[in-house]
């Protein structure tokens with residue numbers, strides 16, 4: 580009788596565990612970072628250098644979401660995800676950071692989307708009105724040209740960033756991305772995250788018991804990571820300043836300069852207004868050039884022209 584009851588208990592535990600229900604490997608090493616249910620990054624690196632990871636965030640207002648290995652943008656290996664051209668799939672782009680500029684796509688780094696986890700029916704998609712969900716494997720990624728992950732570290736620095744609201748949709752891993760609206764840091768315990776001895780890895784699944792299916796960001800809680808640090812929200816006021824200066828020059832000052840000459844016959848006032856207009860246009864152009872400098876397309880153009 581006792582044996583029968585134990586068997587019943589074992590069967591009922593097996594049937595309710597998320598491992599049994601959704602194929603989540605509960606015994607696998609993994610670590611999770613959740614920033615305000617606005618962004619989740621979880622990973623499981625393996626001893627042979629492959630990294631299995633989950634990254635998700637609401638698709639609005641974030642037109643892209645990114646996670647990176649390192650303590651700052653410079654030299655960090657980043658995974659950036661954004662909606663594909665059809666607006667439904669997700670494009671994943673591995674890039675390396677070079678200062679406070681748009682990170683550069685690195686074709687040497689191979690990242691594959693993973694679509695077949697039963698606990699992630701929406702992986703690699705933008706859920707309508709909901710999240711952008713990325714499940715991937717990066718082949719041989721614990722070392723890259725400008726850095727490496729320390730799988731023995733209990734405080735590996737990592738970064739994250741969320742893009743602004745924009746209409747980015749592209750199948751190209753080299754798509755231009757606008758500057759983030761929020762960025763921050765945290766550290767991860769890599770000993771708990773990694774399978775230090777084997778090649779086997781899994782995309783970390785939701786880590787709260789009895790999560791509601793299909794899982795949202797709230798089904799992932801931080802585990803083996805520190806809370807977010809140095810979170811900064813950035814407002815990009817430069818485009819408005821650029822537009823305002825150009826509008827003032829072309830819509831107000833130059834027409835006013837013409838009118839004083841035509842109707843009031845004031846030559847000196849006309850000349851003064853045209854000079855003021857010119858100065859404002861040059862200032863507006865300066866703002867435009869400086870705000871475009873961190874972007875790859877502009878930098879590529881500058882490099883080509885300077886050769």
Ligand code: HEM
Pocket residue numbers: 644645646647650651652653657658659679680681682738739740756757758759762763764811813873874
């Ligand atoms: C077009 C692309 C990007 C541009 C133009 C850009 C620009 C910048 C700028 C100007 C700063 C300094 C802001 C400050 O002092 O608060 C900064 C900081 C930062 N950015 Fe980016 N960024 C871009 C993409 C990314 C991506 C994809 C990530 C991560 C996945 C990221 C993560 C960070 C972090 C963590 C910081 C603070 C640490 C540091 O100073 O490096 N950025 N970025």
